[in-house]
Each structure stands twice: as C-alpha cells, then as structure tokens.
Amino acid sequence: MQRRRWTRYDLSWVRSDDEHMVTYEAGDFVTRNLAGNSAVRMAGVQISRDFSVRPDVVTYPLPAFAGQAALPSAIELFIDGYRAAAANVGPGNFTVGANPGLNGAGEATLAVTDTLGRRQTTTMPFYVANDLLRPGLFDYSVALGALRRGYGVRSFSYGPVAGMAAARYGLTSFITAEGSLEAGDGRVNASLGGLVQLGLLGVANANLAVSNAHGNVGWRLTTGYQYRTRRLGVVASHMRESADFVDFAEMPFSRNARRVTTVAASLSTDRVGSFGVSYVDSRGNRTGRASLLGSSWSLPIARGVAIYGSGTYDVRRSGWSASFSLILPLGGRKGTAAVGISRDVDGGRTGRFDYGRAVPSEGGLGGSLSLARSSSAGMFGSGEVDWRTGSFDLRGGIFGGRGQVTPWAGASGSLVLMDGAVFAANHIADAFALVSTDGEEGVPVTYENQLVGKTDRGGHLLVPWVPSYYGAHYAINPLVLPAEAVAPKVEDRMAVARGAGAVLRFPISRPRMARVTLVDQAGSFVPVGALASINGGEPQVVGWDGLLFLADTQDRNLISVALPDGGHCTAQLAAPSNQGDASLTGPVTCR
CATH class of the missing domain: 2.60.40.3110 (Outer membrane usher protein)
Incomplete structure (x- = not known):
C-alpha cells in the first residue's frame, strides 16, 4: 500500500485593521468561540472583532x-x-x-x-471580572465556508457549507449579553446567554442553546459560577444536553444525552505552595457515568527547584492514580532536569527522567531527553535535538520502546524581502523586525537586553520572533566599533503590527576627518581666532599656527575664512585618502 508522505495543513490570508479592531481571514481558519458555540475548522472567509491588535484598549470594566x-x-x-x-x-x-x-x-x-x-x-x-465587556463594547465573529474534515490526516477533505455568527455586548458594567447562530446542511443551532457580576461575590453565567437537525429539536443548558482573589479561586459549571442536540463541532452527532458537573478550587500560599482540588461528574445515556476527584500541589523551594504532586480518585471504579516530580535547574545554560514517579489507576508504576535545554536566543543547540520505565510497558523514551541559526531551524529525534523506534526530522524557515535585500530566517509566526546599521558589519544587537546576534555584511540583522504590538527595546553595542565610527543612536523602542515587519535603523557612519594648516598668500599662518566655514557649515575657530580641524569632509571641500581684521579668503581641499585618519594636511593656501 502506498503511503501518503505529505499532508497539507493550512493555507490562509489574514489582514488586521488596527484602527477598527477587525481581522479579515480567507482560506483555512478556526472559527472564534464566543458564546454557546464550539470552535471548528473551516475553509472560507471570517470577519471578527480582534481586541488583540490594540493592547491599549481595556475591554472589561475597571473600578474607579x-x-x-x-x-x-x-x-x-x-x-x-x-x-x-x-x-x-x-x-x-x-x-x-x-x-x-x-x-x-x-x-x-x-x-x-x-x-x-x-x-x-x-x-x-x-x-x-475580565470576562465581562465594558458598557457599549461589541465583540463579534461572522464566518462562511465549508467545514474541514480529517485535519492532519487528509489534505483536502471538506464537508457541507455552513455559516456561523457570534456576538457579545456589554450592557452595563455588571452584565454582558452573548449569543450565536449556526446553520448548514439542514441543521440550525442558536444560543442566547450572558454573564452577570454578583457585586463582590463573583460572576455567574448561563447559556441556552437550541438546535434543529432535519426536524429533530434538541437543547443544551450551561450554567457556571466563578470567584477569584489574589490567592483563592473557585470555579463551578454544569452542562445538560438532550440527545437530539446538534453541535457542529461534533458532526456527525452521537445522540448522547449528557450531564457534566465540574467544581474546582485553588489556593496559593507563601510558605507551603499552591493547592488545587477538583471534582468532575459526567453522565451520558451512551457513555455511562464517570466521577473523578482530583488534587494537585506545587512548592517552589529555591533557585528554581520545585516539587509537583497530583492525584486522581475514580469514584465509580474505586481506583486512584498519582504522580510526583522534582524539577532541578542545572544553572546557566546547562538546562533543567526532572525526575518523577507515577501510578496509574490499575496499579502500574512508571519512573521517569527528563532533561531539557532551550536553544539560546542568539541561536545554537538545544534539545531534550526523556526516559521512562513502566511496570507494564517496560522501557521507552524520546530524544530531540534542535539546531537554530539565523537562517533556519533544524530538528530531529527518535521516540519509542521495545524495539519499535521511530526517527523523525523537520526543518522550518522563512524568506523575507526587505530594505533591498533577501533574508533567510527562522519560521515567522507573528511579526518580525529588521535592524539596520547602514552597512556596518559585526555589530552586536540586543532585544530586551538579550543578545540576539550580530549584523551581517550588509549591516542587517533579522529578528523573526517579535511579539506583535509590543514596544520592545532594541539596542546595539557601540564598544565594538572603531574609534572613527559615529553612532548617534544606540537604543530605541519599536512596536510591529501582527503579520508585518518593520525596519529599525541605527545609523553608523565613518566620517573622513582631517587637520589642515591654513596659510595666506604670503605663506604666513592664518591668524588665530579666524572663523572658518567648511562647505557652508557652522563656523569653526582657527587655532594656533593656522590649525583647523574638519570633523567630516567631502570629496571636494570649500573653506571660507573670515579674518580678524575684517578680511576674507577661501581655500579648497580634497578629501583625505585615509578614512578616519585625522592626519595633518597642508599647508593649504587661503586666497
């Protein structure tokens, strides 16, 4: 059987309007999950409100x-x-x-x-409550296209055409209304709900969705409550769904009437770490009932060392599972190691060792190693090596156990055409910045005080992983420049729009300096205190013995001298051959 070697994932065009906070998408996309609807993959067009393009806009009510x-x-x-x-x-x-x-x-x-x-x-x-919307603020999403099927397995598998719309609106500082509508292939799903802040007692939410699939009417009711402080968090939700309810994310639907109740709480302390407990009860006429009670604990000790523990008790099966791990940073760029042990609900035990080293921000080698031994499956593990340069990212590794080892490899990168040059770079997922030093090679560049590389022969360095809309700090190190180089700007801040790039210039020049001895037609030095203007620039004072310093010269230079006795003379000077060498030239006659 011939195996498919390549699979297409996504092809899309995205444009964001910063002023109106709207994003337009065409091609493959994931619908925005706003209210009562589940996100699905589609191929078509989508228009949605996008507050992320304006970090300066606060979307939720703030107290005054x-x-x-x-x-x-x-x-x-x-x-x-x-x-x-x-x-x-x-x-x-x-x-x-x-x-x-x-x-x-x-x-x-x-x-x-x-x-x-x-x-x-x-x-x-x-x-x-940052889940609420400010009064008068409107959030929405509208999508039309074909539903994607077999994503990650089949390249071009699409289902029926469907349309989806969802909206949220801030009615008051305490109430946000929301609703959605989905239709396609003889199915319609509509929902209506909202969130209400209960004063100082937290936030409650409710949503009722009704569907009609070829005459079969179903419904789903969702309610919830949440309360948070700086240290304590409590979340509860309940969902009840009839057998005939249709959700486009679950097509074809399973006709499974469900009830799911979830309660969770967390507590953070300074001395004994953070704790969490949860309870989930799920019932379905086809899937049966499952009840799980969970707990977790984490304790940071010192210098990045931390302990993590978790456990789950299956109420229906009277079985339990647990895990415990210790995180050990090795310091500097040596990476992080972790050891752990776990027990599954059937009583099987697994010991585990993990090691990871992140790739430095300026590029280099990184990787990870994971080894585990299970009482039921024996030894298994995985390893990965990542080599990142300024032009590409190569990754490869193996995983498996018991004689079944699978190797894998991958490469990613981008091509950027900007500022009259072409750059090969790592994968660009958000935004990028091009730092220019006007042709100066080998200048170190830092991003948020972290070294990211040096400029190339053309005086450029591409930073391909810039977070959009963040005013990041960029700087160059002028200490590596030769003495004659001039860098009027060595640091700056710049924000880049999502999916875009920008050039940030740090102009560096090497002026052609010169020292000139000026004499008059009789061969005597031009008097001290005379004012000399070079190429029409600001006047400079002539020193003893007719000495004049020129900070920057051109190929041909005209020197106009105003003498102390009211007289005037001019001299011409060719640029010195040695750039940056302020050697003495002259005498030059001023006529």
Missing part, C-alpha cells in the same frame, strides 16, 4: 475610586498593599481609576495627604 479634598492634596492608591497610582489634586471631588491587569476580588486603599500634612485613608473592597 472617588474622594474629596478640602485643600490641594497628594493622593495615593494602593491595591492589595501595592502602590498602584499617585497624583496631585486641587480642592474638590476627584476620581482615581484602577490600572489594567486586575482580576478578581481585592482591596483598595485611598490615601489623601493635604498641604497641612494631614493624612486620611479610606479602604474599599472591589471585584474585577
């Missing part, structure tokens, strides 16, 4: 803290004990807004100190 000052005062806002904002205000009412990045319950303290030194503090609890 109000106060009153009788005199000009300095105000400070503390969030959970950390100073978050400060400002000076005049007499009257004022409002201080919280900074983005908050989520869950917290405590704000507003301190007001007036000009007489009197200090007044007010403490207020708050709750921030």
Whole structure:
C-alpha cells in the first residue's frame, strides 16, 4: 500500500485593521468561540472583532475610586498593599481609576495627604471580572465556508457549507449579553446567554442553546459560577444536553444525552505552595457515568527547584492514580532536569527522567531527553535535538520502546524581502523586525537586553520572533566599533503590527576627518581666532599656527575664512585618502 508522505495543513490570508479592531481571514481558519458555540475548522472567509491588535484598549470594566479634598492634596492608591497610582489634586471631588491587569476580588486603599500634612485613608473592597465587556463594547465573529474534515490526516477533505455568527455586548458594567447562530446542511443551532457580576461575590453565567437537525429539536443548558482573589479561586459549571442536540463541532452527532458537573478550587500560599482540588461528574445515556476527584500541589523551594504532586480518585471504579516530580535547574545554560514517579489507576508504576535545554536566543543547540520505565510497558523514551541559526531551524529525534523506534526530522524557515535585500530566517509566526546599521558589519544587537546576534555584511540583522504590538527595546553595542565610527543612536523602542515587519535603523557612519594648516598668500599662518566655514557649515575657530580641524569632509571641500581684521579668503581641499585618519594636511593656501 502506498503511503501518503505529505499532508497539507493550512493555507490562509489574514489582514488586521488596527484602527477598527477587525481581522479579515480567507482560506483555512478556526472559527472564534464566543458564546454557546464550539470552535471548528473551516475553509472560507471570517470577519471578527480582534481586541488583540490594540493592547491599549481595556475591554472589561475597571473600578474607579472617588474622594474629596478640602485643600490641594497628594493622593495615593494602593491595591492589595501595592502602590498602584499617585497624583496631585486641587480642592474638590476627584476620581482615581484602577490600572489594567486586575482580576478578581481585592482591596483598595485611598490615601489623601493635604498641604497641612494631614493624612486620611479610606479602604474599599472591589471585584474585577475580565470576562465581562465594558458598557457599549461589541465583540463579534461572522464566518462562511465549508467545514474541514480529517485535519492532519487528509489534505483536502471538506464537508457541507455552513455559516456561523457570534456576538457579545456589554450592557452595563455588571452584565454582558452573548449569543450565536449556526446553520448548514439542514441543521440550525442558536444560543442566547450572558454573564452577570454578583457585586463582590463573583460572576455567574448561563447559556441556552437550541438546535434543529432535519426536524429533530434538541437543547443544551450551561450554567457556571466563578470567584477569584489574589490567592483563592473557585470555579463551578454544569452542562445538560438532550440527545437530539446538534453541535457542529461534533458532526456527525452521537445522540448522547449528557450531564457534566465540574467544581474546582485553588489556593496559593507563601510558605507551603499552591493547592488545587477538583471534582468532575459526567453522565451520558451512551457513555455511562464517570466521577473523578482530583488534587494537585506545587512548592517552589529555591533557585528554581520545585516539587509537583497530583492525584486522581475514580469514584465509580474505586481506583486512584498519582504522580510526583522534582524539577532541578542545572544553572546557566546547562538546562533543567526532572525526575518523577507515577501510578496509574490499575496499579502500574512508571519512573521517569527528563532533561531539557532551550536553544539560546542568539541561536545554537538545544534539545531534550526523556526516559521512562513502566511496570507494564517496560522501557521507552524520546530524544530531540534542535539546531537554530539565523537562517533556519533544524530538528530531529527518535521516540519509542521495545524495539519499535521511530526517527523523525523537520526543518522550518522563512524568506523575507526587505530594505533591498533577501533574508533567510527562522519560521515567522507573528511579526518580525529588521535592524539596520547602514552597512556596518559585526555589530552586536540586543532585544530586551538579550543578545540576539550580530549584523551581517550588509549591516542587517533579522529578528523573526517579535511579539506583535509590543514596544520592545532594541539596542546595539557601540564598544565594538572603531574609534572613527559615529553612532548617534544606540537604543530605541519599536512596536510591529501582527503579520508585518518593520525596519529599525541605527545609523553608523565613518566620517573622513582631517587637520589642515591654513596659510595666506604670503605663506604666513592664518591668524588665530579666524572663523572658518567648511562647505557652508557652522563656523569653526582657527587655532594656533593656522590649525583647523574638519570633523567630516567631502570629496571636494570649500573653506571660507573670515579674518580678524575684517578680511576674507577661501581655500579648497580634497578629501583625505585615509578614512578616519585625522592626519595633518597642508599647508593649504587661503586666497
């Protein structure tokens, strides 16, 4: 049987409109999962709101803290004990807004100190839910195309044509409404729901979806609740689905009536680590019932050393499984090692050793090694080597056990045409930046204070893994430049749009300097204090013995000299042959 050696995954065109926060997609894509619908793969077109292209836009409601000052005062806002904002205000009412990045319950303290030194503090609890939308903010997605089938197995397998739309809208600071509509191949699915903030008690959500597949009507009801603080988190959800409900992500549907209940909680402490517990109960008329109780624990010790443990108890089978691992950083660029042991629900035990070393940011070798021995399967493992250069990324490895070892290899890269040159680079998944030093070779370049490489013969360095819309810090190291080189700018910040690239220039020049001795027609030195203008530039003072320094010369240079006695003369000078060598030239006659 002939085996297929190549499989096509995706081919797409994507364009983002930063101003209107909209992304357009054509080709293969994954639908956006907004409300009551599951994400599916399609081939067609999709238009969706995309807040990620505008990091400056805060999408969820933030609390504002109000106060009153009788005199000009300095105000400070503390969030959970950390100073978050400060400002000076005049007499009257004022409002201080919280900074983005908050989520869950917290405590704000507003301190007001007036000009007489009197200090007044007010403490207020708050709750921030970043799953909500700000009032008036609209989020949406519309897609039309053919459903993808056999992704990763078949290259061109598509199902029926379908259309999908989903939307979310911020009604108030506490309520966000959401809904969706899907249709195709005789099936229709519609949902309506929302999220409600319960004051300081957390957020509740509910969604009802109804489907009609060739006259068979089904429904799915989903409810949930969540509460978070800086250390504590509680999440609960319940889903109930009828046998006739149709979800496009599960076509062809299985006619399996289901009920799934999930409850989870987590707690973080400073001394004894972080804890987590969960309970999942799933029932289906075709799949039966499963109930699992899980727990986890992690404890960072020191210098990156950490302990992880987890366990699961199968309530229906009265069986349990557990795992324990120890993470050991080896320091510097030596990588990280881990050892662990686990037990499955049938009583089998597995010991494991893992080692990994990341590829340095400037390129080089990296890899990983994993070895395990199981009481049931024996010895098995995997290994991988990754060699990354500025032009490509080569990866290869093996995996398997008991005489069945499978080798694999892969290569990835990109071609970039920019600034009049072609560059071979690693795979570009987001955005990229091209650093230019105007032809200066071998200049070290850093990204966020990490060395990423040196410029090539054309004075370029391509950084292919830049996060989009982030104002990253770039810099060059001028200490490696020759003494005559001039670099007016050695650091800068630049943000790049998603799927795009930009050139960041650090101009480096090597001026042709010269020292000239000026004499008059009688052969005497031009008097000290005379003002000389080179090629119409700013006047410079002539020194003793007619000495004049030229910081940068051209091929032909005209020197105009204003003498102390009111006279005037001019001289001509060819550029020195040695670039950067300010050797003495002359005498040059000024006529």
